Amino acid sequence: MAAPEYVPVKPMDDVRTYESPPRRPDPWIPRRPGEVRGSNPRGESFGDQGPDQGYVSPYTVAAIYAGLGEKDQAFKLLEKAYEARDIWLVNLKIDPVLAPLRSDQRFQNLLERIGLAP
DSSP states (O other): OOOOOOOOSSTTTTOOOOOOOOOOOOTTSOOSTTOOOSSSOOGGGTTOOOTTOOOOOHHHHHHHHHHHTOHHHHHHHHHHHHHTTOGGGGGTTTOGGGGGGTTSHHHHHHHHHHTOOO
């Protein structure tokens, strides 16, 4: 006796389908009351805590300014990080993004105050 031949009743029963997730909205489009219309933050407002943004470490924003070559603004934010006892300051001596600041005397003074000076 031969094995019966398999004939699917509904061919699509065994097929798995995949739906793409919905498109992620543009983060700079205001979606809630109180959000500001416009482009990315610039100038003095860059790095300030906005509505519903949560906490942003001053050290992180200082690293951005250091990467952009704006040393004075980077040092202002590193001072804020020092005053806030930011945990990220333990990386101050080894963070490659802060390399442009290392030759500045303000950087050496900050290392001494933190206790990371050689």
